[in-house]
Amino acid sequence: MRYLIRRLGFFVLTxxxxxxxxxxxxxxxxxxxxxxxxxxxxxxxxxxxxHAIEASLGINTNQGIASQYVQYIxxxxxxxxxxxxxxxxxxxxxxxxxxxxxxxxxxxxxIVAFILGTGIGAIAAWKRGGKLDSILPPVxxxxxxxxxxxxxxxLIILFAEINPWLPVAxxxxxxxxVAFNWPxxxxxxxxxxxxxxxxxxxxIGTWVLTMRNTMVTTLAEDYIRMARAxxxxxxxxxxxxxxxxxxxxxxxxxxxxxxxxxxxxVLVEDVFNYPGVGFMxxxxxxxxxxxxxQCLFLLITVAVLVAVLLADIATALLDPxxxxxx
Amino acid sequence: xxTIDVSAGVDDAPAPVTSGKSRNNxxxxxxxxxxxxxxxxxxxxxLIILGVFVVLAIIPQWIAPGDPGAEIYGxxxxxxxxxxxxxxxxxxxIMSEVIWGARPALLIAIIAGLFATLxxxxxxxxxxxxxxxxxxLLNLLTDVFxxxxxxxLVIVIxxxxxxxxxxxxxxxxxITGWSYGARQLxxxxxxxxxxxxLQAAKVRGEKRSYIIVFELLPTxxxxxxxxFLGAALYSILxxxxxxxxxxxxxxxxxxxxxxxxxxxxxxxxTGQYLWAAxxxxxxAALGTAFALLNNAFDEISNPALRPVRRIRVKRTHS
Numbered sequence: 238m239r240y241l242i243r244r245l246g247f248f249v250l251t252x253x254x255x256x257x258x259x260x261x262x263x264x265x266x267x268x269x270x271x272x273x274x275x276x277x278x279x280x281x282x283x284x285x286x287x288h289a290i291e292a293s294l295g296i297n298t299n300q301g302i303a304s305q306y307v308q309y310i311x312x313x314x315x316x317x318x319x320x321x322x323x324x325x326x327x328x329x330x331x332x333x334x335x336x337x338x339x340x341x342x343x344x345x346x347x348i349v350a351f352i353l354g355t356g357i358g359a360i361a362a363w364k365r366g367g368k369l370d371s372i373l374p375p376v377x378x379x380x381x382x383x384x385x386x387x388x389x390x391x392l393i394i395l396f397a398e399i400n401p402w403l404p405v406a407x408x409x410x411x412x413x414x415v416a417f418n419w420p421x422x423x424x425x426x427x428x429x430x431x432x433x434x435x436x437x438x439x440x441i442g443t444w445v446l447t448m449r450n451t452m453v454t455t456l457a458e459d460y461i462r463m464a465r466a467x468x469x470x471x472x473x474x475x476x477x478x479x480x481x482x483x484x485x486x487x488x489x490x491x492x493x494x495x496x497x498x499x500x501x502x503v504l505v506e507d508v509f510n511y512p513g514v515g516f517m518x519x520x521x522x523x524x525x526x527x528x529x530x531q532c533l534f535l536l537i538t539v540a541v542l543v544a545v546l547l548a549d550i551a552t553a554l555l556d557p558x559x560x561x562x563x
Numbered sequence: 564x565x566t567i568d569v570s571a572g573v574d575d576a577p578a579p580v581t582s583g584k585s586r587n588n589x590x591x592x593x594x595x596x597x598x599x600x601x602x603x604x605x606x607x608x609x610l611i612i613l614g615v616f617v618v619l620a621i622i623p624q625w626i627a628p629g630d631p632g633a634e635i636y637g638x639x640x641x642x643x644x645x646x647x648x649x650x651x652x653x654x655x656x657i658m659s660e661v662i663w664g665a666r667p668a669l670l671i672a673i674i675a676g677l678f679a680t681l682x683x684x685x686x687x688x689x690x691x692x693x694x695x696x697x698x699x700l701l702n703l704l705t706d707v708f709x710x711x712x713x714x715x716l717v718i719v720i721x722x723x724x725x726x727x728x729x730x731x732x733x734x735x736x737x738i739t740g741w742s743y744g745a746r747q748l749x750x751x752x753x754x755x756x757x758x759x760x761l762q763a764a765k766v767r768g769e770k771r772s773y774i775i776v777f778e779l780l781p782t783x784x785x786x787x788x789x790x791f792l793g794a795a796l797y798s799i800l801x802x803x804x805x806x807x808x809x810x811x812x813x814x815x816x817x818x819x820x821x822x823x824x825x826x827x828x829x830x831x832x833t834g835q836y837l838w839a840a841x842x843x844x845x846x847a848a849l850g851t852a853f854a855l856l857n858n859a860f861d862e863i864s865n866p867a868l869r870p871v872r873r874i875r876v877k878r879t880h881s
Contacts, residue, residue: 247706254707258716266723375605378858382796382850384803387822387843394836405832446858450865492710500714504804508826518715519808522722530722537715545710 354444609855676795683744
């Protein structure tokens with residue numbers, strides 16, 4: 238229980254840090270382009286809307302920095318992120334449209350990569366020195382060195398241009414409405430295959446290598462030797478003894494690497510014009526839509542923090558030591 | 564397992580003779596490190612790839628003379644004798660751009676990697692050695708930076724930055740790239756903290772800074788090198804990603820920027836595959852070189868991970 242409370246405390250603290258960073262960046266940048274851009278919006282935005290944006294960026298405001306900060310935290314907690322300077326709609330509403338796309342694509346792909354990678358890593362470690370173990374790890378090391386977006390571009394060249402099997406971009410064909418029926422779902426799945434493939438290729442290597450390396454260490458433990466001496470079947474030693482004890486560090490690694498996966502997802506979504514949060518972030522930056530950009534950055538950070546918290550809870554459930562410690 | 568004895572990197576090699584003057588552990592570990600790299604297949608492969616790019620980065624003017632960004636050739640030409648990789652939609656020679664791109668890529672990787680590692684050492688090792696509240700605070704700082712997703716943060720910072728020069732890029736990469744290494748170095752330093760040789764130095768009355776720099780750090784060499792390689796890999800990939808999004812200096816000649824222009828000109832949709840494929844392949848190759856070296860250093864610093872040599876037993880078929 239203490240462990241969970243400490244992790245919860247960390248969650249709150251990191252959340253606060255992210256909020257504060259988001260608050261400070263536009264204020265710390267000298268000669269920020271935000272000032273120049275906002276000048277363009279005079280006359281196009283209602284004075285109140287303009288003033289709200291200026292206040293959120295810390296420009297032309299006669300408030301002290303402390304009261305700006307209090308106001309900012311209050312706005313964030315009540316999910317009041319202001320209006321987009323591009324479409325003049327509330328930012329929260331625009332962002333809500335993008336969330337399901339990313340959750341489905343990145344969420345599912347990450348879980349698949351984790352399960353698949355952990356499995357492959359466990360088998361490679363178990364058959365250490367075998368053919369599988371001499372081929373797979375180097376291949377996956379190479380995989381971790383590839384840029385996410387470039388893998389996406391190569392997949393487009395191979396499977397959408399040279400062989401026009403799959404759609405090049407977007408999350409669904411423009412003529413089809415997003416609905417819960419077969420034509421729409423199959424169309425969305427077709428659009429998801431290539432981006433998911435790009436994410437899988439580039440992220441799976443980390444899981445394979447961490448799992449293999451942890452399991453190799455675990456396999457040298459005395460209790461494995463003991464299990465062998467008892468004459469337990471190999472399968473049981475591998476799954477219940479070695480893999481089970483090796484999965485914890487991989488779970489912690491999962492939490493730590495999530496930031497990298499999300500970073501890759503932003504680029505992959507951009508390559509495929511996939512209508513998710515990452516693509517929207519890049520669009521917001523290119524359109525210089527600062528309110529939208531700040532909201533998306535916070536959203537992505539919170540999502541990662543929640544995932545880390547979930548991994549912590551899973552660790553607490555799986556590892557009795559965290560329940561009794563201190 | 565946690566001790567990093569660099570000499571463990573070499574199997575049954577005789578200790579190299581060291582000059583009489585030097586204290587015999589340091590030069591020897593450097594020599595052994597080198598030998599360990601050469602005896603590791605992945606490290607050798609990584610070094611060779613890296614070597615090729617280093618040559619390209621040092622003498623591009625001999626290999627591809629002229630201004631690589633000059634828009635002086637025919638547009639969208641396919642590969643030919645004059646233009647091995649064809650030309651871009653702006654009439655630039657792709658081959659020459661690719662060759663000149665090695666310099667900024669390596670520069671970013673090495674400078675950002677070095678500074679990020681320096682920060683990791685400073686924060687991770689110092690915290691671990693000092694212990695107490697300083698360690699708690701530094702560790703918390705590391706954890707916070709570890710979970711905040713880097714690329715979105717980098718994108719936001721770059722969006723607000725008024726210039727997109729190389730130095731701004733490097734500062735951003737260092738700020739976001741140090742935390743992973745600090746975490747690793749801290750845990751190793753923690754396991755070393757109560758070792759006899761450090762206690763001995765303390766009893767001798769050495770200063771804390773002396774102990775950290777001259778006693779603790781040399782024993783951590785291979786992990787620090789591994790961290791540098793990891794930070795360099797992170798910098799290459801993140802810088803390429805930023806440039807690809809158009810948040811780098813779009814007037815410069817480097818691989819990420821080439822991909823940005825290729826994407827902007829719909830190179831994939833108009834059949835100019837080489838324009839998009841080759842710069843990315845270079846990023847991938849350089850990234851792979853660092854990833855291979857990084858992985859090899861993990862194996863060097865942790866002998867348990869090394870592939871076992873299979874002992875062939877001749878079987879007589881009956």
